[in-house]
Amino acid sequence: MNAWLHILAALVLAPLIPGIINRVKARMSGRVGKPLLQTYFDLAKLTRKGLVESHTASFMLGVGPAVSLAAVCGALCLLPSPASPAPASFGGDFMLAAYCLGLSRLALILAALDTGSSFEGMGASREAAFSALAEPVLFLALLALAVDAPSLSLSGMLGQGLSGALAPERLFVPLLLFILLLTENCRIPVDDPNTHLELTMIHEVMVLDHSGPDMAMISYGAALKLWFFAAAVTLSLLPVQAMPPLAAWAAFLAGVALVAVAVGLIESSMARLRLLRVPRLLGSAGALAALSLVLTVWR
Amino acid sequence: MELFGLSLAFYLLGALASLAFAGRETANHLGPAGAVAGSLVGLAGLALTPASAVAQASLPWGLPLGSLALGLDPASRLFLLPVYAVGAAAAVAGSLALAGSEAAQAGPDRRGTHWFFFNILLAGLALVMAARDGVVFLIAWEVMSLAPFFLGSLHDDEAEVREAAWTYLVCAHLGAALVIAFFALAMGQAGATGFAALAEAARAGRLTMPSLLFFLAFFGFAAKIGLVPFHVWLPAIYPAAPGHVAALMSGGMINVGLYGLWRALEILPPPAAWQGWTIAGLGVASALLGILAALGQGNLKRLLAYSSVENMGLICLGLGLGLVGLACGNPAMAALGLGGALFHMLCHAGFKSLLFLCAAEVLTAVGSARIAHLGGLAKRMPAVGTLFLLAGAGIAGLPPLPGFIGELTMALAMLAGLDLPGLLPRTASAASLAALAAVGGFALAAFAKAGGLAFLGAPRTPAAAKAEAPSHAALLAPLFLAAGLVTAAALAPALLRFVGQAVLAFPGMDPAPARAALEQAAMAARTVGFFGAGIILLAGGLLWLRARAGAAHGRRREPTWGCGYTAPTARMQYGAASFVEPAAKLLAGPMGLTRRLDMDPGLFPKRATLFVVSRDAARDRLFTPLFEAVARLCDAAKVVQHGKVHLYILYVLATVVLLLAWKLS
């Protein structure tokens, strides 16, 4: 039961994260900002709308968001809850999580290409390229965790926190996961979710032609994905496994909220990178990941 | 064993019958019938034999060299499975594709010889996998290698097809030359030809040059597997060959290179770690370069060909890691590496042949396999589109499709590799995992491109807009393969145990820990299976909710939003070159892309044309210059045959004088 609690929490609380980020950004720029629960309102509104589909589109336009959301939910099932292992857990399950996110991405890319619009094609192509570059970084970072833990499942490697001997390279992993959070969720400095220039967007431009329930599934899926990474960052930092359940939960939720705040702070203080610079960012992250892995293995 | 013989007999009957009826429509029925019958009997044979059984047979043999020793063991059965399955599907698909089509064409009807070689290819493949004697193996190997040349050059009136067939023939033969050298060296040193005797000689230390033998075998079989840089024939012959032939080659034939390597490794002395790393290293290079090149392709079939290079690279990566594990006394790594490689081989065979059959339907319907001519086909041919997209996701290794299990098992081997002694092997294991991830990411991009641009969006040409869906019969073969793959996904743990039989039979494998490791992987596969079922159910539920929402709140069709532009055309869509542009900015070199922009001068150019060409770097930079250099050298040497008879006499005289001076001094 405890294991499923985290899923439940994610499903319920995930839309809060975009809210927190937006609120932080607004505060930083001196505005009041949208309500914290804005995403809930949006989702509720979207689910009540009808479907508007492109003439060009085939079945994929509708299948994409559903598969994408289902796959993200799948990935979430592999994350351990603060007080207990994940409902499904086996050695090497981080690969399943990563590939689930990949499936979710593929579904969205295909749905985007289904509209036949050049804008959506553009977003899809960028998404495909950048996430392919992000994939090895994710693996290396998780591998460093796995060697450190030592355990091959997410449930074993997350939640240990920085307990034990403190080595500088162990700080890299949360940092890397945070960079990946920004990349995979298309946040600044990789992408700007609030921009109005289609030419510069990645994720948002892919979903231009989605509407109603489809859009709701996409937004909800995005929020869940954000939660996934925020939870991963938190669990890689905090030794929740060693804490009593309630304290663990509290620390965890606070941690997730703090990650969201950090994202908000970054978004308010940085500018978006030029698209050409994104691979460089990922390359640096990769180098850092390799370094941390080699150091971990060496120790 | 009896059923194996029966299936071989069916193949040969099919071959002879199609030759006997060459030039008539009957050949197009009898040939495929033989292939299907043989394959189904073979499949029945596989199903009815326990997975771990070992059968041996020795038959009378008419040559002064070697002996007709045949046998079936778990490895043979495992590699026979895709041959039979894909063989049957390809035969059905080919029979339908060729029905009546040749009759309308000018020139002789070649379907008789086509089906002859089709059956010969199948028989050759089966025989290669049953041969337990070097000479028999080599004969079957060469016959099997030659048949695709004839299959691929069915439409030899096109210059490209001729070029491709030539490329294939040369590559196949050069690879075979190394294989022949391998066996000749081994047989020469061992003084025997049977596999058992060769292995015995290796154990007794009579094979005195194991490293040379290893390289001969590895490079020889790598040419058939299609590892970089020996892959040049794949992107040539696959687009040129008819779809069903490409399916059989990619699903049934290139695996035979792996099989050969497997056997060679069984024969050779226990592998050293560096041998495993060599295989793994070339595998990684093939996987990365292959998938990048695939990403750069504008032709659906060429893209699939490069994807085969990638997958073969991954398989070799697993194989190499398995050998490393074996050499370093890490049985878990050994079992998982070999097992993952073999499992991936099965999945790749199914998915790739399915993809080729779909591509063949596209080619039939549209008349072109170039992505620039396709688009929007999912609406015209939904079944083919769905199958292609699913198979694309599967070959990219995405769960819940079975491709994931193979990659997962290989990843587990890499994780086990983190326990190897020494920093370097551990780092290498970790690096292979990173490479696996990168390959997975790019594979996703490549198949998003292939599936998305060919089947989704708006049709780019009138032919694509008017494409007709294939008949129900034509879907039979792809559906057969798809059903097999679904079964594989559902029964992945069982399949992994089946694969495990071959792994456990590998010489030097410590059975208890190996079995435990494989069992662990099987349990993971079971979890993945439940997990996948959950995702499917959830997605289905969401779709049902979406349909209900659509019914409740209305459903409209509108034009795609054009950002204010009111007259969008299909040509404005993202195409093959533009889709990969972000990646190409970074990786144009390994992707083999060269671009040329022709633009009118001035601030407001009226006309601009962008050419993006993807060429094979290994071919352009390595083999073509090499062949040209050899040709130049040979041309230069031809001056000695100048036609002047008195100088010819001088040669004779000089030879005599030199020999006398040398031998009598």
Next chain:
Amino acid sequence: MAAIQSLLVALVVVNLAYLAVTRLKTLTRITALQGVLLAATPLAIAGPHGHGLILSLAVLAIKGIGFPWLVARTLSRLEVNPVVEPYFGFNMSLLAGVGGLLFSLWLESRLPFPPGLFPPLLFPAALTSIFSGLTLVVARRKALTQVIGYLAAENGIFLLGVPLAAQGSVWLELSVLLDVFVAVFVMGIALHHINKTFESIDVGRFCSLRD
């Protein structure tokens, strides 16, 4: 013994003379001279009786008279340029001839001679004959000179066979047979065709077949 030595020295000189002459007519005469000298060798070695005498007479008839006459007749019939037309200069050819002589002498030093079989100098003289004959084939342009060169080489082989003939070996007869059939019969016919087809016997034109 002195007679045979003089004969052999004369043969060596004749061999070198082959390479030095410039006119076809002189070449023909030298061929005749060599034939006569060869005819004398069996007599000088085995004495004037029996088998040797018959052989000697036959050789005189064939090599000393028959061939030179045939060559001369061909020469007059074909109305060819009377100069031999070398590929390589005369000095070069002479040098090659002397080189052949030296090589033959060296070769003699490397081989253990069975006692009493070969008179001194016979082996080098024979080999020199072969080498200069073949040099003639290599270095001269006309088909006719090639035939003459071939005959000269054959004479060398004949010379080598002479001592063995005394043992009853058939090689001498066979070498004459070779002369008759190859040099005269077939090459003569071919020469005729060459002249008819090409209106010349310059085989330097024979270079359309090459790679």
Next chain:
Amino acid sequence: MLAALPLVPLLAGLIALAMPADGPRRWLLVVVGCLHLTLVGTTWVHPPAPAYGGLLELDPLGQLFLTLASLLFTAAAFYAVGYLRHEGAVHEKRDFQDGATFVNAPERVFSLCLCLFLSAMTVVCSTRNLSVLWVGIEATTLSSAPLIYFHRHRRSLEATWKYLVICSVGIALALLGNILVSVAFYDPVAPAASMDLADLLPLAPGAAKPWLRAAFIFLLVGYGSKMGLAPMHNWLPDAHSQSPSLVSALLSGALLNCAFLGILRAVQILSPAGLGPFCGELLVLFGLISMVTAAVFIVGLGDYKRMLAYSSVEHMGILALGVGIGGGAAFGAMLHAVNHSLTKGALFLISGNILAVYHTRSCHDARGVSRALPVTAALWTAGFLAICGSPPFGLFVSELAILRAMFASGHGLAATVYVVALAVIFVGMATSVCRMVQGPLPPAVRHPGPERVLSVASPLALLAAALTLGLYVPQGLTDVLARAAAAVSLGG
């Protein structure tokens, strides 16, 4: 019966010369071939007694090569019926290469020479006497020269002249070599003149070794120039490309073997004298040079008949190599001789079919053969695969046997050269053959209509035999091959 073997073709040739009518004379060739083949066949059942006072005597080595010659002749004779029907007419023809007009040689002379050629080869194969062998080889040169000059145009004359000059020089050197053998066996106490192997072999251990070495060098170069070992092979591509295809088939398939037999006889003498390794070394050297030369010339060659000729150089190299390695390779070489004769004979006959339709020997112009002549194209492709040593044809087995023996005896470097040369030759030939067989018909070539049975039956039969030998070698043949290989073993 051995006495009758050379006489049958000799008499038949004389009859052919006298026969006025063309049709029966053509079939006479077939009858001679069949009769000869039958007689040769009976020697397999009943080993014949020596004839002519021991001058003719059949041993396994000779029997093998004799059978090949007879087989090739019969196949060529069947082919000749169709060929002469097509080509035999006396009227002037236009040369497709330089446009000049030419006539063919009179058909009766052609028939006579063919029969004489067979007779000479029979003598070569069925003797163990070095003198008779030499005379026989000489006779083959003389009788085959007019065959090469069948088309009386400039190029064939040039080829004939080169053939004559080079082979005559070769035969002269071989004569010298024979004389040196006599010197080596010279015994001042008991001079023996016999050149019969039966007499020489017991004396061989006591023969003078330096003389034997010199003799072998002369014999090797002399007969080697006839056999086509590089660098004495230069007549071969010219003669093979200019002669009628059926003559090329006989030259390549039968004559070259006969010259090889001359070298083998020398090996037989030298081995018991303890000079086997010396012979082996030279044979391996020449074998490799020949293979490399052939490889160099086959790459980028534009003339398919010359390509086949160079391929013969290659295979002669393989034969020399096999015998030079000894052991299992010698057996392989004997099998290879059989396979090569069958396959090369078929290929030359097929090339004649292509030449007859396309009127060009250029691989670049003779395109789309599979559309013009489907059966010929299939045979051409099969023959190409066979000659390159692809299974299931027999050459694969023999080449593999030789390669294996090379490795087994530690000739690693030679084996490398061997494999590389074979691979290069494959690529070179594949390029030409693919170009010819595939693709559309050139516009200038008219579709020739259905193919005649006589033009494809012979090559089909020969290739079928080569295919059979790739899958099944009868025990009787294996025995003879093994005995022949044992006869030329280098160990003494």
